[in-house]
Amino acid sequence: MTVCVNCGVEVLDEKGEEKREVYDEKLYKSTGIIKLIECTQCKDYVDKYIEYEGCLVLLDLALQHPPAYRHSLINQEHRTLIYKMAFLTLIVDSYCRWAMDSADRQFFEREFEFYAKFGLAVSSLLVNISICLLIVSFYQLFKMSSVAVNYPRLFDGLLLSFCTRFLQLLALLWGTESTQFLWWFVDFIYLLTSFNVLRILSGFGEIQSAAVAVVSHLALHLVDFNGHLLL
Template identity: 25%
Template sequence: MESPREDYVCIHCSTKSQQLFKKYGPDLIKLTRCSKCGEPVDEYIEMEFSIIFIDMVLQRIEAYRHLIFNAGIQKPWKLALLFLLGEALELWLSEHYVPSRGWQDDFATPFTVELEWRFYLTCFLLVVSNTVFIVLVILALYFCCDKSLANSSTMLQSVIIGSYGKMLALPAVLWNYPLGATRCVVTFFYLLSQVQACRAASGSSRKLATTVVLVSYAVQQLAGHALSGPLLRLLNS
């Protein structure tokens, strides 16, 4: 039998559960059913990650609950670093690289140094702006939602998981898709993913989660634009 825990959650109704399955032999397990809704607590434990990812793309809240509460993602900061570097690379390439023609300058030393500093600047701006977004989302949900379902650490993990959509913009730059339309689609998908992740982690309503995500995103963009101007002038001076 699986060792009991207090932090498993039914992916259908968010009810706490001590276990996901019972083991009756080397090759025989039985999924635990939720005491409230009667559904299996988490049928995703029998599925491949590719199926879980497809359900995330389809914005099924059950897939988000599985990853946030039951999957036990190790070291989420590595996932956050991957998303940060991917987004920074996409923004950096979109400014200095055109896939159909290559680099718009040669790799003379001054040009290379400038590109390197601009990449570091992009990373710094993203760290600051994403921190603003994360703090606002966690504070809003922490004070407005049921604290018995998730703590601040779980909410932080949910925001990180909900950021996977940003990685979709990087292939668009490399494959020379129109940046304007692509970024609109990616931004919409990213915000929708954040809403679902916040709902899954906090048990909040769709209306509240949408409001929190949109307001936090607007403040994030304002903070990024406010910082980018002075830093670019400092870099070019």
């Protein structure tokens, strides 16, 4: 499915069938020129991001622009890249947890604890995603939402939002007593990204998406707190 990144309306061809490309395919085949098509709903280009460099798309994702999320999660296939980024973020998340608890120890002295922290990071992530998916499924089951949800795509989107925690590495490297707000800022960015992903892919309104994002993040921090006490 291809949608307009601006308004979210599905793009159809002249026959009313699903259109896969966001440019004039006939013109491209005959001349090699890419001409972006316009959305019949909002009259803007369906997906301007196909002409953007990857770093510019990433910048708009960081700035929380919904069109960039629709482009990356719906119109393009980035599943493998998202999985790789999520795995790297899990390693960074685990290292940050381990380093903060091991500041007064030798680097290799508590190797086993690093693996425990990795397990805790995975558990926190799974709890966060599971709660989001369960709430969305509940709404779908009881017909409280009329929008069909693509759960694999929503899962990928929630993994993408988790990747914002990679910024914890900067908070760890630059962290001092006067910059402790960096940790809260990274968590806020994670919360805001989860909100945008839910709003775009779940069919929820802003209030519902915010509520789900907050509940799932509270559960994540609860797992973190209990895991910290156990470890």
